Amino acid sequence: MVEIRELSKSYGRRTALDKVSLSVSQGAIFGLVGPRGAGKTTLLKILATLAAPSAGDAFVAGLSVVNEPLRVRRQVGYLPSDFGVYPDQTCAEYIAFFAACYGVPPKERATLAADLLQLVDLYHHKDTPANRLTPAMRHRLGIARVLAHDPRVLLLDEPLARLDPRARVEVRALLQELSSMGKTVLLTVPNLAEVQDLCTHAALLQAGRIAQTGPLQDILAATPPYRTIAVKFLGDVRLAMNLIKAAHGVVDVQPFPPPPTSSDAPAGVALLKELRVTFDGAYADASALLRTLMHSGVQVVSFAED
Amino acid sequence: MRAPNLKLPNFQLSPILVKEMGGRMRSAQAYTALTIYLAVASSLAVLIYLVGVSGSPRTVGGTSGVGQVVFYFLVGMQLLLVIFVAPAFAAGAVSFERENKTFDVLRTTPLTPAQIVRAKLIAALGFTLLLLFATLPLFSLAFLLGGVEPRQLIIALCGVLASALLYTLLALYLSARFKTTVGAMLSTYAVVLGIVVGIPLAALIGVSTVDRALVAVYSPLLNRLLNTALIAVISLSPISAIAASEIFFGTSGELWTLTPGAAGIGLLLTLPSPFLILTSVYLAASALLYALTVRRLARIEQQ
Missing domain, CATH: 3.30.70.1340 (MTH889-like domain)
Structure with a gap:
């Protein structure tokens, strides 16, 4: 579902990614693990077509992020680690707005927003202004938003950060449910301990390079979790x-x-x-x-x- | 959960446009601004009318001077709106998205930079146009009193609308360049005031300086060339362009062209009327700014 080939990204003299190659199969929950500055967010941004690679290419559902960025955007849903909401929109309007951006017909938007808010357990907040939600609830709203256009690949940057323990359990359950629906999930985490009961596969990133990749059990067996x-x-x-x-x-x-x-x-x-x-x-x-x-x-x- | 049907219909309003217009018109501020603007414009126009009529002879055409004052006052109000209010609607269009951390998410949608810029432009310009057109019925007072021709309204409307477009696009472009809305807003006002006040002022100072320097070698041709250059330069400011066009129209009856120093001897240079120069230069500059703003957003995507 996601194929990354010799991907490099430099910001001036600083190399954020250095010839990274990865393969993620459909339905996998793939963890990109590494300390801050390892290149995890840069990799997700390239897959979300928010940044252009300096060299190499990546393919989402067979589409090149370099040559077909607009078509790639229909296949991916990107959730940044820190994102804002529009102060003048309710939760339902927020979802409906992004559904409209992806061309979902007007008649389907209200039902879609209700379904998605139900999925992330925010339906009772559908008329609440989005900027009045707690950070954990806003995060769940973000996950609902990335699902608005029914993407095949979810790119989630630090989805478990800043969540209270209960919210973490809920988000984990939600990601597993999405995986069972056939969605491919790529998420970033700072250490393996956070995802050992969640991810099916992982890659350890260090200073822009892949140190190790494969099924999570193999990595855990070879590496003590950070x-x-x-x-x-x-x-x-x-x-x-x-x-x-x-x-x-x-x-x-x-x-x-x-x-x-x-x-x-x-x-x-x-x-x-x-x-x-x-x-x-x-x-x-x-x-x-x-x-x-x-x-x-x-x-x-x-x-x-x- | 149902999979949505992603087939795009043939015609659909931009979701950004719908969101921006909806958000703006939903707030009480929009109606407050419209009410205050109309209340101030109509009360002052009526006040001018009452003061003017009380001192005018009660004959046919006796109130034409009052009609002209009301007309120029309303045009001035519209220009003030375009200079001070229109940029404020667009200066936060992109920078606020960045400050609010919504821009990255918006950029991951299939909307192109051109679609985003167009929607933001129409949304910002839409409200300015609403305010401008809301005052049009007040112009009937000026026409009722006489002394103003409908062709004069063409001059004013061309200048005001072209200025509204350019200053909104300028604010939008600077909003895409600056990281903060305050920075975008301040720089927009600096540039707009530079154009509106700075250019005619600099032209007048420049021409009078050159005039004084050339007093020893006075030549009618040189003088006429200087005047032509002055008219061309002051045509870049809406206040001086509209004022000059109205004056030339009032004296010569020519709407589209003017000939500086036509009564003199030697080479006659015919120029388009200042409002035409302003409109064409502003439309060209607007097209350029639109392209630059789209390019700027596309460039951000490559960073």
Whole structure:
């Protein structure tokens, strides 16, 4: 259903994707796993025809994203990790608007919106302004929106992020239901632990390259699932990053959110910094990392698995 | 869940146009703006009429001066609307989508950049046109009082409509270029005021400076060429173009052309009337801005 061939994408000198090749079969729930900056979102954007590849090509239902982007758009439904809604539309109008954008006839739009809102358990909010929904409900509305034109492939960027535990369970169940309906689902997640009971296949992306791909069980057998550790501290970010990078079991470390500029901080107030550590070591390794940080003068405020 | 029928009918209104127009007309702001604009325009027109009529002789044609004042006042109101209000309707058209994080989702639909730009343009221009045409019945007051010819309305309408189109497209283009609506709005007003006030002002200063410099070598031909250049340049501003066209029409009765210094000696340069220059230049610039806006949206897609 999705065929990616030697796909590369560069932004100036930075390479976001480097000759990525993948194949996703129909009905699969395929997880693109990797830390921030690995190229997951870029890959989804190329498949959604929002970005043009620098080299290579990708095919959705046999259609090239390079040569037939408008036809590809009818085959895919893309849900960005962070998206807005129109403040002057109700939930039903929001779905009906996107159905209209895809050419669904006017007579069918109201029924379609009702069906989709029912599917994502938002029917009782059909007349609620879309911008008044909670983030979790808005996310479900987004999933309903991507289904408005009955696409064959769903591209979901971090669909489980920012959801409360109950909403996560609901979205997982919804994705499995969609997969059973024959939809192919490509989703991005920061670590394998999040999708081990959801995905059928996965690819591990690191620095724009595929480190490993195949059925999820094979990947799990070969690779211990990554965990993300959030480290909040006071002090020098560069020192903390160097110490973390050198520790055993660390796959990647990224500032979260990006460090603020000095002008943002009131004079004399120490800023709390946060690093997200992609970790595949044992608990003893995590403990050793924490000790190293504290003994090296980094004032750790919290150290927890995300 | 039923699979929707994706066959496109032969004719369908753009969903963006329907959404934008529906959203705008659904809000109380639209009706408030329309009511305030009409109330101000009609009360001031009636006030001018009452003040003017009380001091005019009660003879046939005695109120023609009042009719002209009412006419020019209404044209001025329309120009103010086009200069200050029309860009505001379009300046957020694309930048707001970006700020609101709805643009990426919109771009994944099969709508082409040209379809998006067209729908946004019609939606923004539609409301401006509604405001403009709502004041047309007030012009009957001017015609009732006399002193104004229907042909003068052609001059005013051409200038106002061409300006509405250009300034809306300018706002739309800058909205596609700028990341924030505030940035798009401020830059649009800067450019529009530059055109409306800056160009005629610069032309007048330039011509008087050159005039003074050439006083020693005065030649009628040079003087006429300068005047022709001045008329061509001031034709780029709707206020000066409409005013000049109305004045030339009033003095010579010529609607379509004018000949600067026709009474003088030597080479006579006949120009199209300033409102015609304005309309044709603005239409050409509008076509260019439309193409640039579409290209800009298409370029974003390649980033």
